[in-house]
Amino acid sequence: MVVFWVLLLPLSAVGQPSPIETMAMEGYAQRFTDTVASLNVQQMALVLARQQHNAEDKSICYAYLALTHRRLLHLKDFTRYADSAFIEAGKTKSPRAKAYSAMAMGSLKSYIEDNARALDYLLEAYKLFAALEAYDLCARIGSDISYLFASGSQAKVKKYADEALSYAMQTGAPESILHARLAVGSYLLDQAKPDDRLQWSEAVDFYRTTILLAEKDAESIVSKSNIGVAYVNLAVLYMNGPKPIDEDAFLFNLEKTIAISRQYNLKNIYRSSIGLRGQYFMQKGEYTIAEELFKEGIAYQQTLPYKDNAILATFYESLKDIAARQQNYWSYYQYDQSFAEYNKLRYDESTQRTQQYADARFESEKQTSLIQELEQDNKLQRKNQLLGYGIAIVLLIGLVFMYRSYYYRQRYYQNREDISQQQQANNALRLQLLEKETLESLAEKLALERRLLSSQMDPHFIFNALGNIQSMMLQKDTAQAVSYLGKFAKLTRQVLEQSRTEAISLAEEIETLTNYMELQRLRLNNSFQYHIVCDEETDTALLIPPLLIQPFVENAVEHGLKPLPPSQPGLLEIRFSAAVDKKLLVCTITDNGIGLAESKRRKAHDAHRSLATRITDERLSLMMKDNPQARVDVHDGTPDGSGCTVILQIPIVN
CATH class of the missing domain: 3.30.565.10 (Histidine kinase-like ATPase, C-terminal domain)
Known part of the structure; x- marks a missing residue:
């Protein structure tokens, strides 16, 4: 399930923000219209925070930069800024800095498919922002938590999606309301069955209301693709609804989807609308029209600056289905060749991404371990400093205890140094074992998967x-x-x-x-x-x-x-x-x-x-x-x- 990150904080959400935080927020708001300007403004805010040695503002600036690079699919920069936000937040007791850093780390963990850790961080951010009455952020994080629970507990999916909508309604922000309503609509769409007309009608009515609210406040909504998603989901509901389907309603919502995708240049939404139309005509038995639509979808995808092998494989699979129904075996063979090519590329990409995410998870765990080690060293230094003050006071009382105090002080330092060195050695060994176990586990899994693929059928x-x-x-x-x-x-x-x-x-x-x-x-x-x-x-x-x-x-x-x-x-x-x-x-x-x-x-x-x-x-x-x-x-x-x-x-x- 896709997790959408959209942050548009009103000034009253978490108290009066500092000028540096305001500057970072304004830069982040430009990410959809001018990416270069957005990054430049956020970097300027970070420079000012560094000049003022303000750990709270630095943590918040790092969090915004991390989320911006997530949208740009820059994993290395995303990881670097999220870790930096977490480190800076550890230097301060500010709940706002800790909430932002937890949100950035939760976003990173969900991106690299470490969902268990992602939930830990997002639930922490959710709790902190609720205490700060940052309801706009609570609405968005609650929605993202519900998406993470989508493959597990349906009760928790509903709980957090409903809470997200409640928070969004308190803010009155159209962007937050649409984001939260899509989360609620997602579980309604999953539950809607054609044979349960009451449940299906509930989902349809909910999406109709969502679209009316979105169109009314379209100018205030930055993420226009969310409006397209609402229309696509409503069209899917009609196409998969009780038979015979309401073709007029389906085609109307499909045309609205196409119009919105063209108006705001939403390439993924337009591509989805082509696929839906093709499926619709294939179900009706109008194979010639369906075939032309699937070919149009392939041609459109190939004009885009990025490749999506999964979508191309899906289009060719649909063309194979049409050829089989028409008993056109030569076309079936040709489509199957292209399907096999793109399906292999999709699988190779999935394997490479799995390896990349495994490496990212290991690096993130290594970074966390180093942070904990630094925190222990800082605590030890503070304790040593306090101990030094105590010894100085004792020295002022009398020279009689000087030698005794000096002896115990040196002994104490030596013991602490030995303990610190032992902890560092243990941490290094633990990191080596973690790396070895991670690589061995991944190698064993991939080897077994290759052998399974080779033995799928006798x-x-x-x-x-x-x-x-x-x-x-x-x-x-x-x-x-x-x-x-x-x-x-x-x-x-x-x-x-x-x-x-x-x-x-x-x-x-x-x-x-x-x-x-x-x-x-x-x-x-x-x-x-x-x-x-x-x-x-x-x-x-x-x-x-x-x-x-x-x-x-x-x-x-x-x-x-x-x-x-x-x-x-x-x-x-x-x-x-x-x-x-x-x-x-x-x-x-x-x-x-x-x-x-x-x-x-x-x-x-x-x-x-x-x-x-x-x-x-x-x-x-x-x-x-x-x-x-x-x-x-x-x-x-x-x-x-x-x-x-x-x-x-x-x-x-x-």
Whole structure:
């Protein structure tokens, strides 16, 4: 979820600001209209703060510069200024300086995807600004906190978004109100379901009101893109709403989105509007118009000064979908080539960004450790200074105690110096261990991910599937071939997408398993039946690691059901039940195949073991570090040795 940072402080929000702070605020306000002038004014304010040796003003100037460089995507400058704001705030007891520095550090941590630390800093800033009655900043920080909770607790998402709107209404500032209403609208949009008309209507009415308020005060709103976001979200609500959709309302809001994006030169909003129009016409079956729109989106993206490989991959994926529906296989092949190219670039960028953020997190932790060490040294110096004053007073009382006092003083200094040196050595060792553990953990994760990508599907399964498709085409069974190809392409895309995510929902896992077993049934001439059962109390929205179950289903089909004689129909059952108190999802896979003993006998001279199964064992071993109950059990299905049962205990992702 994107976190928007917009600061427009009224003078009464946190008391009367100093002239230097006012100057920095005015410079920051120019970031959308003139970036160079904005940075120059903020640097001038910082120079004045340094000349006056004012730690509070320096901390606030550093915080503004950090947030400006975040918008410019300058990670090094962003990190440097955020750390500087934190260091300067540590030199003063000013709550305002500490609030600004915590806000800058929270923004940095969210940018490098260290969400746990980001929440710590933002909650600290939220508390400090609330005490200072800086309601404008509370509204914005509350909104950003709700976005950080989006993948976790929905209750906290609603809590902080509603609080942000309450603070924004107290300020009466249009910029703050729009920012907070978008946060509330975000969770309403996530909750709106087409089959729940009341909830869907509530979300629509909320966005309509948001747009009316934004248009009324458009001149006072600096971040014009937020107005475009409101129109885009409302158009999405109509397109995904109850069927038949209100096409007039959808097209009206889409046209307003395009008009606003052109009026304020909002490139991302305009690009989103092209994609929405393409999806709309594709749903209506007007493939020619949809295809032209997706091509227009690709051409427009390529004219922009920056590349967005993820958007280009999405456009080409939509073009592939259209070609498949039109049975235009040559176009499908061409679009798939471009999709594969940009999807690879997207993945490479994601891997590089992950490495960059890991390095940034390490450097930030190193900087924090150094700051703490300096603070300890400062405290020691102050204590030594006080001790010196005490000794001087004692010396004035009489020369009798001079030698004794001098002896203990030297001994005290020596002990403190030894302790300080030992602490420095410990900190250096801790930093080395942290760096080693970080790099080893990242290397292990990337190695396992590469191996997982290489074992996503059994090559024999792929070759057999393609052979079946070729056979159907030679037999001129075009409809069946197209259906098979569509299912095969969908399964391939699902496996590739899920292998690059940390977690997927149980519903997505069930959909992938269903598609996989349908292809296996077609390949094996419908020689077996399958059932997928999910207990009523099990929430299909819960999140689990991807690609854990499929290798065991594949083993059941290949080594249990496939060898059955034609006279004996096969049966495969997959049952899901949740043990929420243990944070586990229990998956039971049962087949009526030839059994473990017979399968091992037939494979007595075959030393091959499935690569996917080995990697799954390794992944479960890694998961046991966080949840010791994660494991897999395999045993015979019946006392006579026929059939097989596999019980997987999978950790539920928070």
